[in-house]
Amino acid sequence: MELRHLVTFHKVATVLSFTRAAAELNYAQSSVTAQIRSLETELQTELFERLGSKIQLTGAGQRLLPYAGQIIALIDEAQAEAKGSTEPSGTLAIGTMESITSYRLPPLLELFHHRYPRVQLRLRPSLCAETYQALRQGVFDVGFLMDTRTEYEGLNTVVLAAEPMALVAAPTHPLASAQEVTVADLNQAQVLATEVGCAYREAFETELTKGSGEPQQFLEFGTIEAIKRGVTAGLGISLLPRITVEDELSQGTLRQVAWEPPFELFTQLAWRHGRRLPRELQLFIDQTLTLIQEEQSAQAETA
Structure with a gap:
C-alpha cells in the first residue's frame, strides 16, 4: 500500500471531490482518479460510491479513513523528529459553522497565520449534525459544535462557552x-431560520411545536x-446566537x-475519541482554550 495513495484517498475523503482534491494536492484529476482506482484494486473493494457528480465513502472507505489519517500523522511527525524541527507544521481539517467562523475564529486564525505559519488550517463549512459524523469517520481532525448537549458517542469534547x-x-x-x-405569539409569526x-434551529422548532402541536x-x-x-x-423573526x-x-x-429560550446552547470543541493527537492538533486545542478564556476574562472585566 503506497503512502501517496493513502494521502490522496484521505484528501478525496475529506473534501468529497476528486476535482477539489486534485487542486489541493497539485495533481491532474486523472492522476487522483488513477491512484484511487489503484488503491481499490489493491484492497479489492470500492472506497467511494459515485453518485452522478457527487461521491461518498463506502463502508470500506469509512473503515479505512481513520487509519489513513493516523498513518499520515505519524509520517509527518516522524519527518519532523528526524529533521529536528521544533516548529509545528502540518494540515488540520476543521469542521465549523458560519456563526463560529465569522464571529469566534478570526483571532485564532490570525494567531496561527502569524505565529505558526507552517500549520495549515482548512476550514470546512458544516452543520453540527454533519460535523458529528465527519469527526467520527476521521474526515475532520477537529470540529466546532454549538448544541444543547455536551456529550457525544465516539467524541471527546470540551465546552468553550455558553452561547446566549x-x-x-x-x-x-x-x-x-x-x-x-x-x-402562542411566536406561532403566529413568520420565522426565518x-x-x-x-x-x-431544531431546539427552537421543538419549543414552537409544543405550543401549537403542529410543525412550524x-x-x-x-x-x-x-x-x-x-x-x-x-420578513419575520429569527432566533440567532447573540454574538x-x-x-x-x-x-x-x-x-x-x-x-427567553428555555434551553441553553454551548459552543464546544470536539475530536474523535481514542485518536492519538498530533502536535499541531494539540496546539490548536490548547490555543483555542487560551483565547476563549482570555475573551471571557476581558468580558468579565468590562461587565
Whole structure:
C-alpha cells in the first residue's frame, strides 16, 4: 500500500471531490482518479460510491479513513523528529459553522497565520449534525459544535462557552415592542431560520411545536447574514446566537424580542475519541482554550 495513495484517498475523503482534491494536492484529476482506482484494486473493494457528480465513502472507505489519517500523522511527525524541527507544521481539517467562523475564529486564525505559519488550517463549512459524523469517520481532525448537549458517542469534547441566544425582529415588527411574548405569539409569526441540521434551529422548532402541536413552517435562508437582512426587511423573526447580532442590536436596526429560550446552547470543541493527537492538533486545542478564556476574562472585566 503506497503512502501517496493513502494521502490522496484521505484528501478525496475529506473534501468529497476528486476535482477539489486534485487542486489541493497539485495533481491532474486523472492522476487522483488513477491512484484511487489503484488503491481499490489493491484492497479489492470500492472506497467511494459515485453518485452522478457527487461521491461518498463506502463502508470500506469509512473503515479505512481513520487509519489513513493516523498513518499520515505519524509520517509527518516522524519527518519532523528526524529533521529536528521544533516548529509545528502540518494540515488540520476543521469542521465549523458560519456563526463560529465569522464571529469566534478570526483571532485564532490570525494567531496561527502569524505565529505558526507552517500549520495549515482548512476550514470546512458544516452543520453540527454533519460535523458529528465527519469527526467520527476521521474526515475532520477537529470540529466546532454549538448544541444543547455536551456529550457525544465516539467524541471527546470540551465546552468553550455558553452561547446566549437572541430572538430578533425589525423595530417595526409587532413583537419588537411587546412587553411579554408567548410561544402562542411566536406561532403566529413568520420565522426565518437556518437549514435543517442546525442545533439551535431544531431546539427552537421543538419549543414552537409544543405550543401549537403542529410543525412550524420556517422560511429557510442559506446564511446568517441573509437571515439578518430578511429580518431587518420585516420578513419575520429569527432566533440567532447573540454574538451574531450584537452590532445590529446596538445600532437599533434589530430589536430583541421579549422571549427567553428555555434551553441553553454551548459552543464546544470536539475530536474523535481514542485518536492519538498530533502536535499541531494539540496546539490548536490548547490555543483555542487560551483565547476563549482570555475573551471571557476581558468580558468579565468590562461587565
